[in-house]
Amino acid sequence: MTPVESLTGPHSRHPLEERPACRAPQPIVEIDRLSLYYGDKPAFQDVTLSINKGCMTALVGPSGCGKTSFLTCLNRLTDLIAGCRVSGQITINALDVLAPGINVIQLRRRIGMIFQKPNPFPLTIRRNLEFPLREHGIRDREQITQIIETTLRAVGLWDEVKDRLGSPALALSGGQQQRLCIARALALLPEVLLMDEPCSALDPLSSGVVEDLIVGLRGRYTILIVTHNLAQARRIADYAALFWVQNGAGRLIEAGTAKQIFENPRDPLTAAYVSGMRG
Amino acid sequence: MAETLSRPQNLREWLAFVLVWGAAGLVTAVFCWLLGDIVWHGIGHVSWTFLTAPPENAGRQGGIGPILASTSLILGVCLAVSLPIGIGTAVLLAEFTSDQSLFGRITRRSLDILAGVPSIVFGLFGNAFFCKMLGLGFSILSGGLTLACMVLPVLIRSTEEGFRAVPASYRLSAAALGLSRTTTLIHLLLPAAVPGLLVGLVLGVGRAIAETAALIFTSGYVDRMPESLLDSGRALSIHIFDLSMNVSGGDTNAYASALILVIMLLAINGTVSWLATYGLHRKIMTV
Amino acid sequence: MTSLSNNTLSRWSTDELLCWSLRGIATIAGTIVMLIVVFLIVEALPVLHHVGLLRFFTDPSWHPAEGLYNLTPMLWGTLFAMTGSVLIATPLGILSAVFCHYYAPSVLARPYRRLIELLAGVPSVVYGFWGLVVLVPLIAEIQPPGPSLLAGILILTIMILPTIALMADASLANVPQQYLRGAAALGLPRWATIRGVVFPAVRSGLFTGVILETGRAIGETMAILMVCGNVVQIPSTIFDPIRTLTANIALEMAYAIGDHRAALFVSGLVLLAMIVALVVSAEWVSRGRMYG
Numbered sequence: 001m002t003p004v005e006s007l008t009g010p011h012s013r014h015p016l017e018e019r020p021a022c023r024a025p026q027p028i029v030e031i032d033r034l035s036l037y038y039g040d041k042p043a044f045q046d047v048t049l050s051i052n053k054g055c056m057t058a059l060v061g062p063s064g065c066g067k068t069s070f071l072t073c074l075n076r077l078t079d080l081i082a083g084c085r086v087s088g089q090i091t092i093n094a095l096d097v098l099a100p101g102i103n104v105i106q107l108r109r110r111i112g113m114i115f116q117k118p119n120p121f122p123l124t125i126r127r128n129l130e131f132p133l134r135e136h137g138i139r140d141r142e143q144i145t146q147i148i149e150t151t152l153r154a155v156g157l158w159d160e161v162k163d164r165l166g167s168p169a170l171a172l173s174g175g176q177q178q179r180l181c182i183a184r185a186l187a188l189l190p191e192v193l194l195m196d197e198p199c200s201a202l203d204p205l206s207s208g209v210v211e212d213l214i215v216g217l218r219g220r221y222t223i224l225i226v227t228h229n230l231a232q233a234r235r236i237a238d239y240a241a242l243f244w245v246q247n248g249a250g251r252l253i254e255a256g257t258a259k260q261i262f263e264n265p266r267d268p269l270t271a272a273y274v275s276g277m278r279g
Numbered sequence: 280m281a282e283t284l285s286r287p288q289n290l291r292e293w294l295a296f297v298l299v300w301g302a303a304g305l306v307t308a309v310f311c312w313l314l315g316d317i318v319w320h321g322i323g324h325v326s327w328t329f330l331t332a333p334p335e336n337a338g339r340q341g342g343i344g345p346i347l348a349s350t351s352l353i354l355g356v357c358l359a360v361s362l363p364i365g366i367g368t369a370v371l372l373a374e375f376t377s378d379q380s381l382f383g384r385i386t387r388r389s390l391d392i393l394a395g396v397p398s399i400v401f402g403l404f405g406n407a408f409f410c411k412m413l414g415l416g417f418s419i420l421s422g423g424l425t426l427a428c429m430v431l432p433v434l435i436r437s438t439e440e441g442f443r444a445v446p447a448s449y450r451l452s453a454a455a456l457g458l459s460r461t462t463t464l465i466h467l468l469l470p471a472a473v474p475g476l477l478v479g480l481v482l483g484v485g486r487a488i489a490e491t492a493a494l495i496f497t498s499g500y501v502d503r504m505p506e507s508l509l510d511s512g513r514a515l516s517i518h519i520f521d522l523s524m525n526v527s528g529g530d531t532n533a534y535a536s537a538l539i540l541v542i543m544l545l546a547i548n549g550t551v552s553w554l555a556t557y558g559l560h561r562k563i564m565t566v
Numbered sequence: 567m568t569s570l571s572n573n574t575l576s577r578w579s580t581d582e583l584l585c586w587s588l589r590g591i592a593t594i595a596g597t598i599v600m601l602i603v604v605f606l607i608v609e610a611l612p613v614l615h616h617v618g619l620l621r622f623f624t625d626p627s628w629h630p631a632e633g634l635y636n637l638t639p640m641l642w643g644t645l646f647a648m649t650g651s652v653l654i655a656t657p658l659g660i661l662s663a664v665f666c667h668y669y670a671p672s673v674l675a676r677p678y679r680r681l682i683e684l685l686a687g688v689p690s691v692v693y694g695f696w697g698l699v700v701l702v703p704l705i706a707e708i709q710p711p712g713p714s715l716l717a718g719i720l721i722l723t724i725m726i727l728p729t730i731a732l733m734a735d736a737s738l739a740n741v742p743q744q745y746l747r748g749a750a751a752l753g754l755p756r757w758a759t760i761r762g763v764v765f766p767a768v769r770s771g772l773f774t775g776v777i778l779e780t781g782r783a784i785g786e787t788m789a790i791l792m793v794c795g796n797v798v799q800i801p802s803t804i805f806d807p808i809r810t811l812t813a814n815i816a817l818e819m820a821y822a823i824g825d826h827r828a829a830l831f832v833s834g835l836v837l838l839a840m841i842v843a844l845v846v847s848a849e850w851v852s853r854g855r856m857y858g
Contacts, residue, residue, distance in 0.1 A: 299664055397838075540692060
C-alpha cells in the first residue's frame with residue numbers, strides 16, 4: 001500500500017516515479033451494489049466492481065449508460081448535484097467513501113479527476129497549479145515552483161509554456177488545456193485518477209498527444225478511464241468493464257482483463273459490442 | 280430578420296406599418312420634449328457656484344451644495360448596509376441553496392414582493408420603524424436605511440444572475456481538486472461574478488438617487504449642511520419636489536436641479552449598459 | 567484515511583460557518599417584507615380597532631380631523647389613473663418592442679432601445695416636474711383647471727411605458743427563429759407573422775409585463791401628486807382633479823397624528839395588498855407558461 005502523505009508533509013515524490021505496476025491483482029477500490037438515482041430515475045443500478053492498484057481500467061459502453069455518473073460517485077461530486085441519490089458501498093484504500101461524516105475535501109484530494117472538456121480556471125497557468133497546492137497546505141514558494149516544473153514536465157507541457165507561465169490558461173489550445181488539467185490533478189499526488197473521456201473533446205492531433213500522456217501514466221497510477229473509443233481502450237487498458245442500458249438503467253454487463261473482454265468475451269452483448277455490431 | 284420583410288402589400292399591413300412607426304415616433308418625440316425642456320431651461324443655471332453654494336430664500340436663489348452632500352450621505356448609508364446583505368443573500372441563493380429548497384423559495388418570494396412594494400409604503404415603514412421605533416428621528420440614517428431596504432431586491436437579483444452566469448465547470452473542477460467551497464467562492468466565483476455585481480450596484484444607486492417618496496418622511500426636508508448622520512438632510516429629488524410644489528418662483532432652480540439629477544442618472548445608465556456589454560464579452564471569452 | 571490534518575478540519579468548518587452566516591444575512595433580507603407588513607399592521611391597528619375596516623368604505627367623506635375616513639374616492643382615483651395609463655401604455659409599449667425587432671433598421675433599433683432604457687431611469691420627480699410645468703398648463707388651456715386625472719394618466723403612461731416595452735422586448739427576443747423562418751417560408755407578410763405567430767408565442771411574457779406596469783402605476787406617488795390636483799373626489803370627467811391613495815399618504819403624513827396617522831397606514835396596507843395580489847397573479851401566469 002502506498003503510504004498516504006500528510007498534506008503538509010514532504011512533497012518530494014516525482015509524479016512519474018515508478019510505483020508498483022499492475023502485476024498481481026490487488027484491489028484498491030471496491031464497489032459493492034452501487035446505484036445512483038437522479039430523482040426517481042436510475043442512472044445505473046447494482047454495480048459491483050473492484051479496481052486493481054496501479055492498473056488502468058477502461059469503462060466502455062454506449063452513451064447514457066451511467067459511466068460518467070459512476071465516476072462522480074467515487075469522489076462524491078454527486079454531492080453537488082441536487083436531487084441525486086447514491087446507495088451501495090464504495091471503499092477506497094479501506095476508506096468508506098459514502099459514509100456521511102467523511103472529509104470530502106480530503107477524499108477529493110486523494111482522487112484526481114479529469115473532465116471531458118478541459119476546464120482550467122480563468123487564471124494564469126502558474127496560478128492554476130499553485131492555487132490548489134496552496135489550498136492544500138503547501139506554501140513554500142520554492143517547493144511550489146519545483147512541483148509546477150515537475151508536473152508540467154510530466155505532462156510534456158513544460159517546454160511549451162515555461163516562458164509564459166504568467167499568461168492566461170484559457171489562451172492555451174484545447175490539448176494543452178487538457179494536459180494542464182492533468183498536471184493540476186497530478187500535482188496533488190492522487191492515489192486514483194478518474195478520467196471522463198479525456199480525449200473526446202479534442203482534435204485528433206491533440207487527442208493523440210493526450211493519449212500518449214495517459215499511456216505514460218499507466219502503471220504509475222490507478223486509473224479509471226471512461227471512453228467511447230474501443231480501439232483506445234484496447235490499446236491502453238489493463239482491465240475493461242462494459243456498461244449497458246437494461247430496463248431503463250445502466251448496468252455492468254461484464255468486467256475482466258482487457259485481453260479477455262476484447263478477445264474472449266463471455267456475454268453475447270459484450271461480444272456484439274466489441275466486434276462493433278452494436279452501440 | 281429584415282431580409283424576410285418587404286414593403287407592406289395590403290391595407291392591413293400598411294396600417295400596422297403606420298401604427299408601429301407612429302408609436303415609436305410618438306415615444307421618441309415625448310422623450311426629446313421632456314429631456315429638451317429640462318436641458319433648455321436648466322443648463323443656463325448650472326455652474327460651479329450652483330453646485331457648491333447653499334440654497335437661499337427657500338431655494339429660490341443660491342445653490343444645492345448641502346443638498347448634494349445630504350444626497351451622497353444618504354446614498355452612502357444605503358450602500359454600506361445593502362451591499363453586504365445583498366451580496367450575502369445573492370451568494371446564498373445562487374451557490375448554497377437549491378431552487379427547490381423551502382428556505383430559498385420563501386426568501387425569493389419575499390424578495391419578489393419587496394421589489395413590487397410602492398416606495399411610499401417603504402416610506403411609511405421607514406417612518407414607523409427607523410424614525411420612531413429605533414428612535415433615529417428624521418435623519419440621514421433613517422433615510423439611508425429605508426433606501427437600503429428598497430434597493431435590496433435589485434441588488435440581489437443581478438448579483439445572483441452574475442453568479443449563475445459562472446460556468447458550472449468551475450465549481451465541478453474546483454470540487455474535484457478538493458477545494459473548499461469558501462475558497463472556490465472567494466478565488467474563483469466572486470471574481471467571475473463581478474460584472475453582475477457591478478450592474479446590481481449601479482442599478483441600486485440609480486434607484487436610490489431617483490427616490491423621493493420613501494425619503495419625505497424619513498430623511499426630512501432640512502436644507503442645511505448636515506453635521507452628522509443623525510441630522511435631517513434633504514435629498515436632491517426632494518429638493519426638486521419642494522421647489523416646484525411648495526415654493527413659488529422656484530422653477531428656475533428646480534430646472535437646474537432636475538438637470539443635475541438627470542445627468543447623474545444618464546451617467547449611471549451608461550455605466551450599466553457598458554458593464555453589461557463588458558460582462559457579456561468576458562463571458563464569451565471564458566466559455 | 568488517517569491524515570485528517572487539523573488544517574483541513576478547520577477548513578471544513580469554515581464552509582459551514584460561511585453557509586450559516588449567509589443564511590443569517592439572507593434571513594434579514596427575507597424578513598424585511600414581514601417587518602413591513604407587521605409595522606403597517608401595528609400602526610394601523612388602533613384605528614382598525616375602534617373604527618373598523620368597513621367605515622373606510624362607508625363613511626360619508628374623508629375628513630380625518632372629524633373622524634371620517636372614507637378611502638373610496640382615493641381608491642377610485644388610483645384605479646382610474648391606473649386603468650387609463652395601462653390602457654394607453656400597453657399598446658404603445660408592445661408596438662415599441664415590435665418596432666425594435668421587426669420594423670426598425672438596425673441603426674435605429676439600438677438607439678431606440680437605449681432611449682427606452684433611459685426613460686426607465688428618469689426619476690419620477692422629474693416626470694412630475696415636467697408634467698407640472700409643461701403638461702398641466704397645456705391641459706388648462708383646453709379645459710381648466712389643469713391639474714387633473716388626464717394629466718395623471720398621461721404622466722403615468724410615460725412612466726410605465728418603459729416597463730412594458732422592455733418586458734415585451736425581452737420576450738420578443740426569445741421567439742424561436744424557426745417560427746419566423748417557417749412563417750417567411752409560407753410567404754406571410756410582416757404584420758400577419760407578428761399577429762399570428764409572434765404574439766401567441768409571447769403571450770405570457772406580455773401579460774407579465776402588463777402586471778409589472780400595473781404595479782408601477784399603483785405605487786407611483788410623486789409624479790401623480792404633482793400633476794393630479796389632489797382634490798378628494800370621485801371625478802366625473804377626465805379634466806377633474808383627483809387624489810390617489812399614494813398621494814394621500816405623502817400629503818398628510820407630515821402632520822397626521824393619532825387615528826389620522828393610523829388611517830394612512832391603513833391605506834398603505836391597502837396598497838400592499840394590491841401589490842401582493844399582482845405578484846401572486848404574475849406567479850400564476852408564469853407557472854402557466856411552463857405547461858402552456
